[in-house]
């Protein structure tokens with residue numbers, strides 16, 4: 572189940588193989604949109620950051636996500652999942668399950684509530700991570716395996732809950748610079764020394780152009796536009812017969828995302844728990860991520876006939892789902908208790924995930940209010 576950790580030399584060799592592949596595509600095309608570069612850097616089969624076997628999640632990897640901190644996160648989320656399953660008699664589809672730890676905590680909690688769904692579908696872009704998820708369940712909860720189904724694409728028709736935790740921030744984004752003459756796209760080119768450099772081009776994609784023109788940014792301003800996140804939301808919405816799409820991710824409403832002071836956007840890279848801003852550094856060994864424009868996600872859902880059921884920060888969502896009460900049930904002694912308290916602090920604290928991560932719910936054929944948004948819903952800010 573454990574990812575094999577390549578030696579530093581093997582890791583460098585992997586990164587060089589991926590760089591050569593990207594360089595070849597770049598040389599043939601002359602210029603790549605940043606979204607294409609990010610797609611290659613993260614998802615090239617076998618070599619891309621999420622596709623290779625290097626550890627990514629948790630203390631031995633590059634970053635920590637909520638499910639890696641503590642099963643308390645999945646246990647609290649399970650209460651929201653149970654409510655949607657009750658409303659729809661449907662299933663769960665998790666997108667981008669990563670290590671599989673969220674699925675494990677969720678299903679164990681639903682089991683103890685007597686609310687297991689008939690099917691728990693997993694849609695994961697990385698073949699390596701799919702195997703990792705399967706191995707985790709084979710080792711820790713083999714009795715749940717018959718309910719799990721790995722699907723190569725979301726089903727054409729689905730009822731129940733579609734769930735993505737830190738999925739949207741891992742999707743490719745376009746990079747845009749707003750100038751005196753309007754917006755232009757920043758892509759990747761080779762300079763005279765064969766190094767990758769940012770290079771502007773006129774925007775040719777009509778969807779990107781419309782999105783960029785709709786943002787009122789001062790000259791010299793640079794940021795990202797996440798077309799892939801909007802398209803995924805629209806695609807999922809078209810498949811949702813009855814139920815809820817729930818996304819949890821780093822992000823803001825549009826007004827805050829494109830705030831005049833955020834002049835360089837939100838693009839961030841992670842390597843061994845160190846953050847930096849150079850997406851060309853060691854492709855394949857570096858996570859590349861950008862925050863989510865939640866207004867765009869709400870718009871994409873609305874255009875596909877979904878209703879906005881709630882928008883709130885992670886702390887508000889988890890408190891509404893009863894995380895403090897789950898914590899209070901633990902015996903207040905021993906290392907496990909201390910670990911759980913520290914995890915809860917990270918999940919809820921405004922300077923950590925509590926305020927930085929937001930939760931959005933979009934639905935069809937279900938009536939609110941949803942448990943996680945019962946108090947402190949900030950939908951009006953979108």
Ligand SMILES: C[S@@+](CC[C@H](N)C(=O)[O-])C[C@H]1O[C@@H](n2cnc3c(N)ncnc32)[C@H](O)[C@@H]1O
Nearest residue numbers: 621636667668669694695696697736737738741
């Ligand atoms: C930042 S990780 C989050 C993993 C996990 N949800 C968590 O919270 O720890 C992003 C995950 O989404 C997967 N992914 C990215 N794009 C995807 C797509 N279009 N469909 C399915 N999975 C995708 C990645 O392979 C990875 O497992």
